[in-house]
Amino acid sequence: MSPPMFPRTPAAAAFRSLERVLVRRRLLGVDLRLRLELLALAGLLGGFLFWQARIPLDGLLRMRGEGAVAAAVLATLLAMAALGGLIAGSRHAVRLRRGPPGPPWLALPLPPELLGRHLAFDSSAPALALVVPAAGVLLGAAGLAPAWWLAGCALAFAVSLAAAVGLGCAIAFRTAAAAVPSRPALHPLTRVLATAARRARSARLPAPRWRGGPVWLTLWRKDLLLSWRPTPARQRALPPIVLAPLAALVWWLPLEIPVARLLAFALALLAAATFAEWLIALAGCDPFAVLRTLPVGVGAVWGARMASAAAGVALLLAGQAAGARALDPQPHALFLVWTGAATLAIATLGANYGVTTYPHHDQAQRLLGLSLGVAMAASIMIPLLGWVLLLTAVLHSLRRLPRWTALEAS
Amino acid sequence: MLKVEELSRRYDSLLALDRVSLEVRPGEILGLLGANGAGKSTLLRTAAGLQPPDAGRIEVAGADVWREPIEAKRRLGYAPEEPTFYEEISAAEYLAFLAAIRGLEPAAAAARAHELFRSLGLVDRVDEPVHRFSHGMRKKLSFAAALLHHPPVLLCDEAIEGFDAAAALAAKQVLRERAADGCAVLFSSHVTETIERLCDRVVILHRGRVARTLARADWGGRDSGLSPLEQEFLGILAAAAPPAPA
Numbered sequence: 320m321s322p323p324m325f326p327r328t329p330a331a332a333a334f335r336s337l338e339r340v341l342v343r344r345r346l347l348g349v350d351l352r353l354r355l356e357l358l359a360l361a362g363l364l365g366g367f368l369f370w371q372a373r374i375p376l377d378g379l380l381r382m383r384g385e386g387a388v389a390a391a392v393l394a395t396l397l398a399m400a401a402l403g404g405l406i407a408g409s410r411h412a413v414r415l416r417r418g419p420p421g422p423p424w425l426a427l428p429l430p431p432e433l434l435g436r437h438l439a440f441d442s443s444a445p446a447l448a449l450v451v452p453a454a455g456v457l458l459g460a461a462g463l464a465p466a467w468w469l470a471g472c473a474l475a476f477a478v479s480l481a482a483a484v485g486l487g488c489a490i491a492f493r494t495a496a497a498a499v500p501s502r503p504a505l506h507p508l509t510r511v512l513a514t515a516a517r518r519a520r521s522a523r524l525p526a527p528r529w530r531g532g533p534v535w536l537t538l539w540r541k542d543l544l545l546s547w548r549p550t551p552a553r554q555r556a557l558p559p560i561v562l563a564p565l566a567a568l569v570w571w572l573p574l575e576i577p578v579a580r581l582l583a584f585a586l587a588l589l590a591a592a593t594f595a596e597w598l599i600a601l602a603g604c605d606p607f608a609v610l611r612t613l614p615v616g617v618g619a620v621w622g623a624r625m626a627s628a629a630a631g632v633a634l635l636l637a638g639q640a641a642g643a644r645a646l647d648p649q650p651h652a653l654f655l656v657w658t659g660a661a662t663l664a665i666a667t668l669g670a671n672y673g674v675t676t677y678p679h680h681d682q683a684q685r686l687l688g689l690s691l692g693v694a695m696a697a698s699i700m701i702p703l704l705g706w707v708l709l710l711t712a713v714l715h716s717l718r719r720l721p722r723w724t725a726l727e728a729s
Numbered sequence: 730m731l732k733v734e735e736l737s738r739r740y741d742s743l744l745a746l747d748r749v750s751l752e753v754r755p756g757e758i759l760g761l762l763g764a765n766g767a768g769k770s771t772l773l774r775t776a777a778g779l780q781p782p783d784a785g786r787i788e789v790a791g792a793d794v795w796r797e798p799i800e801a802k803r804r805l806g807y808a809p810e811e812p813t814f815y816e817e818i819s820a821a822e823y824l825a826f827l828a829a830i831r832g833l834e835p836a837a838a839a840a841r842a843h844e845l846f847r848s849l850g851l852v853d854r855v856d857e858p859v860h861r862f863s864h865g866m867r868k869k870l871s872f873a874a875a876l877l878h879h880p881p882v883l884l885c886d887e888a889i890e891g892f893d894a895a896a897a898l899a900a901k902q903v904l905r906e907r908a909a910d911g912c913a914v915l916f917s918s919h920v921t922e923t924i925e926r927l928c929d930r931v932v933i934l935h936r937g938r939v940a941r942t943l944a945r946a947d948w949g950g951r952d953s954g955l956s957p958l959e960q961e962f963l964g965i966l967a968a969a970a971p972p973a974p975a
Contacts (some may be wrong), residue, residue: 548817606813
């Protein structure tokens with residue numbers, strides 16, 4: 320995506336500088352583990368699309384030749400660019416409606432055109448993620464069409480993505496401006512932002528359901544609610560939601576069974592690790608002074624987290640059970656037992672660390688990463704040693720659960 | 730009802746509480762006065778179960794806060810000086826969550842929450858996420874949360890500082906009513922006038938120790954009624970209020 324064209328004014332320079340800082344901060348703000356997870360996800364998605372594209376493109380080459388392959392690749396990339404425009408436009412529309420992030424923009428002496436360009440730039444960032452599937456499709460076509468044709472397709476994708484994103488944001492802005500009352504003296508952006516600020520002040524949530532039930536169930540419901548709302552727990556919920564279905568989809572790829580089994584198992588472990596991170600993030604969402612002054616014991620807190628752990632592992636196993644049907648009954652059962660035990664141990668470790676280090680969830684995330692890293696390294700060095708270490712960590716953290724009652728905030 | 734015996738608490742080299750003992754009887758509002766750093770918040774946080782004492786014990790309606798924490802916390806309401814919340818849920822969702830945790834009957838808890846929201850002037854904002862609340866509104870919500878379950882012991886740590894005038898008057902009235910029902914209230918404040926008006930006795934903390942205990946008669950025995958300014962203000966509010974629905 321090309322950067323927006325700013326006129327040469329001090330405000331334009333300030334916006335360019337702000338955007339550079341924002342991009343840098345957002346990249347640095349993602350911790351190393353999450354960066355690696357995102358890279359792994361991008362690799363998996365790219366690889367998946369590579370295989371999905373390679374076989375039909377190869378068939379196309381045999382039937383209609385190189386030109387048809389290049390045309391198919393170009394059409395796919397243009398469709399992706401259009402999707403990018405849709406993503407950027409819908410995100411821009413939502414942000415204009417709810418009020419864009421940042422300072423109180425209307426209080427700053429800024430030309431509305433400049434501000435509008437900056438807000439569109441900020442809304443467009445997720446569309447860049449389409450570079451990953453586009454790269455997967457281009458790699459899938461490598462060798463099936465001349466390289467310079469594919470380079471042209473890549474260039475066309477970059478240009479059309481930038482154009483689609485710009486068009487999407489422009490449509491979003493015009494739609495937002497049309498939806499607010501007309502005031503000829505005011506710039507449309509000013510009207511849109513002023514209306515958004517009024518909406519933001521009066522944002523309402525649905526009325527709660529007043530209900531009883533055991534304490535662990537109330538805590539579990541609260542955990543689900545916090546994962547639904549814009550909290551750090553919601554951000555952590557996304558990777559396992561993506562990884563668990565990918566782990567099941569592996570079985571449908573044209574792979575040898577041993578390779579598919581290994582890949583599915585590795586992805587299931589990765590899904591369990593990110594799921595454990597979500598469980599820890601939930602612990603981080605509980606305000607210390609709220610939870611500790613309530614008549615809540617460690618059993619209820621741990622029970623709520625383990626209910627989530629058990630439900631997550633059950634869903635993951637259901638996907639694997641459906642996917643691994645190609646295996647004979649005995650290896651199938653063994654694979655499920657092995658995967659279930661490993662993923663449940665990892666999820667339990669996350670739940671335990673979240674409880675025993677409360678309210679220092681950052682320490683819990685580091686402990687989890689360290690424990691899983693050591694277990695994996697040990698498994699590579701000596702078969703099964705990693706499992707011994709993992710189970711030891713689970714048992715050790717279980718023994719420390721009663722500490723929860725005496726933990727302090729500082 | 731609330732007994733604090735020989736309570737000590739140290740932060741590294743600072744002795745924040747030094748063998749503090751006090752008792753709040755049923756139906757009594759005990760004021761806690763002291764300069765910044767005197768140990769008021771430390772005492773209340775320890776009594777609420779947020780930090781363990783180094784020595785001594787705290788008993789809430791017969792239950793030791795650190796030996797029987799769940800029983801003690803069932804009988805305790807705590808309104809802290811700087812309240813924290815689940816920021817992304819609404820005020821009503823927050824009280825519904827607390828009511829479920831405390832095992833309150835849902836319909837009665839909803840009615841009680843509405844009554845508290847109404848008296849504190851929050852009733853129009855209960856469906857908004859807490860992160861949109863001003864400082865005063867957050868303190869009101871914390872106060873409502875502490876009172877939701879009719880606790881026999883109430884700990885208020887500068888709980889009504891930051892309230893607007895009408896809500897402060899309503900809160901004081903609620904506290905008096907709770908005390909009349911037999912609740913023991915430990916009320917910490919920097920505002921001596923509030924303590925003078927509201928409290929039956931006052932404990933003055935100084936450098937972590939109980940410096941003095943005063944009864945109402947010791948500070949001139951001003952009654953707990955309204956000041957002329959408060960009466961005038963309430964009169965204006967009453968005149969401007971819309972008529973009650975039939």
